[in-house]
Amino acid sequence: MTFRPTMLTAAAGAGLLLLTGCVANKPTGETHAALTVESSADACTVSAAEAPSGNVSFAVTNSSEQVTEFYLLAEDGLRIVGEVENIGPGISRDLVVQARPGNYFTVCKPGMIGEGVGKAAFTVTDSGHDFAADADLAAQVEAANVNYTAYVKDQVSQLVAGTEAFAAAYTAGDDDTARSLYAPTRVHWERVETIAESFGDLDPKLDLREADLEEGQEWTGWHAIEKDLWPEEAGADFQAYSAEKRQRLAASLVGDTQSLNTKVQDLEFTLAQQTNGAIGLLDEVATGKVTGEEEFWSHTDLWDFQANIDGAKVLYGGVRDILVAKDEKLAATLDREFGKLQALLDAQRVGEGFTRYTELTPAEIKSFSDQVNALGEPLNQLTAALVLR
Structure with a gap:
């Protein structure tokens, strides 16, 4: 999670149309x-x-x-x-x-x-x-905006269902099941993370890291529970949470996720907000996932990494046809750099998941960092290419 200026404005009455192209x-x-x-x-x-x-x-x-x-x-x-x-x-x-x-x-x-x-x-x-x-540019832009709205709603609805199952396992003391659900559920959050950041305090309630806590601030959300689920990574001084605290954290996580689901029902997007969202998701990778700071105890950073890239690719894919008409060379560069980054992620797949971040070599981490930077440069040109040309 990274704090940044709001990506979008949530607006009422954004009725969802039945279109794409x-x-x-x-x-x-x-x-x-x-x-x-x-x-x-x-x-x-x-x-x-x-x-x-x-x-x-x-x-x-x-x-x-x-x-x-x-x-x-x-x-x-x-x-x-x-x-x-x-x-x-x-x-x-x-x-x-x-x-x-x-x-x-x-x-x-x-x-x-x-x-x-x-x-x-x-x-x-x-x-x-x-x-x-x-092809009509206005219709293409409208289609891209409408379809991304649908994508966000879909991901958040899956986040709601996954969070409820995760919370049920956690409060029941079924830690093995909760651990198995942790990363696969969080991918739905990470794919649309920049959207959640636009809703005031919902983002810190759901995704605040311990290192970012302010004095006197209550710590809730995924990472507070993560620490309790991986106590061997939390240090010898860590004391497991009581059943009451587990219930409280789980109830807060479910309730805040349901609030997010309610809020995304009234979203509207512009083309610039979409492209800036893609840039923001890559920034999430650069500032947290590629450094291994996001999942401090579970070390499931590569699940988050993939989810942020998924979200950025969905945003880019929705506007790619528009970009090809405006700057075919930039589209080709983005296609290539997204592909290279995905290849690095694919090399770390283990079954349906990924290698734990602590098992990566320094050379592998550097390769990820270098490729994130290689993608970031052309991706930062996307908004200007679409909106200003």
């Missing part, structure tokens, strides 16, 4: 594919696993007893390309996406919280559709 209701051009989706309690059945590029429509019907959502995700499984939400039981809603050739995923989310169900690969083949002919 994506439009609500009927498309302005020819629809190349019309698919159906059935969202049930435990499945997300799409009528076809591929479609030709261009305008693709999804008619989503909710056959479950909960309000549901449908997502088209990018190849990384994180960035939202198109989303339709608030589909009540027995109701149908349409999503029309201007889909470029590539690999995607479809997923439904009954109850509109958690990771969703029925996630499946979806392929868009090249139909020869001329995207340049119907």
